[in-house]
Amino acid sequence: MLSGTLPWYVARASGLIAWALLSASVTLGLLLATRILGPSPKPAVLLRLHRRLATLSLWFVGLHLTGILLDSYVHFSLADLFVPLASAWHPVAVAWGVVAFYLLAAVAITSLAFRWLPRRVRRLWRPVHLATHALFALSTIHLLSAGTDAGNVLLRPVVAAVVAGIGVLAVMGAAGRRLPPATRTGRSSAATLSGSRG
DSSP states (O other): OHHHHHHHHHHHHHHHHHHHHHHHHHHHHHHHHHOTTTTSSOHHHHHHHHHHHHHHHHHHHHHHHHHHHHOTTTOOOHHHHHSTTOOSSSHHHHHHHHHHHHHHHHHHHHHHTGGGSOHHHHTTHHHHHTTHHHHHHHHHHHHHHHOGGGGOTTHHHHHHHHHHHHHHHHHHHHTTOOOOOTTSSSSOTTOTTOOSOO
16 A cells, blocks of 8 residues: 555655745745845855755655656646646646746746856846746645645645745835845856756
8 A cells, every 4th residue: 555655645745845945945035135134144145045945846846746647546647747737637726736837947947057148148037037926826826726735724824824924025025126136145146946056
């Protein structure tokens, strides 16, 4: 029984962990953008942590998809995982996760490739990076609509608190404060998903 249900437990656990890591990374990104923490801790410290958390969330999304693919109960195919509405199991709920994955990939690719992009193309980084807000929203909807643990009495208040906190920070960020410039700490703030020390 354990071997038959293990992929499903892996998918569930990794999905929850990926969402938690993404939430933490988004929170740190917004703290950097609003600068409400002041000069301490130094932005470079938060930036490194922001980058590491984002990278970890990407790895756990990969583990989440692998667990779903290996699960023998629902029988997801590659098309189900990567084509919106292709899944016969809760197609709309799964589609939120598929779209969130593509947003995550877009943010990751543009961040990792930032230092090699031509200057004109670099201007696109900020709008693409701001898609992280949509990514967080879609992944949260996916969690609450497709996740097995969505009905957990402990999960919903935690999700509500995290969403409220990120919502407040996002409003503060939209009130006119900008992300720190790439040259602020001598590191590229665009490389949020890069594990390099640049």
